[in-house]
Amino acid sequence: MTGVQTCALPICSDLGQWDAALATLQCAELSTATQEPWASRIRYAYADVLANMGRNDEALKDYTFALQRNPKLASALMGRGIAKLRAGDMAGRTDIEEAERTKPGTTARFAKFGLMP
Numbered sequence: 542m543t544g545v546q547t548c549a550l551p552i553c554s555d556l557g558q559w560d561a562a563l564a565t566l567q568c569a570e571l572s573t574a575t576q577e578p579w580a581s582r583i584r585y586a587y588a589d590v591l592a593n594m595g596r597n598d599e600a601l602k603d604y605t606f607a608l609q610r611n612p613k614l615a616s617a618l619m620g621r622g623i624a625k626l627r628a629g630d631m632a633g634r635t636d637i638e639e640a641e642r643t644k645p646g647t648t649a650r651f652a653k654f655g656l657m658p
Contacts, residue, residue, distance in 0.1 A: 581611035592624055600624050615644035619651050
């Protein structure tokens, strides 16, 4: 991800410009098979934007992809848990509990942004 993309993403997200945020994240690194920690964070961010756009099924796939590379990424665990619950899958609670165990305070941080299970 370029420096411009890194700066543009939070601006687009904060303004609710989800299409722009999604376009910002569509980079070569998104489809990389690398195990580097940054790859899971890009996938998590992509999933988060998809979830905010109401594209829950796609978001679930990308949260899972991120977690395959970094199983302890608390934000991805929380996002996937919320997405599962939105889809009616009560197993989402397990992801949410694991996110809180992995990084205490994750639930409270998400609640500040109105993202609650």
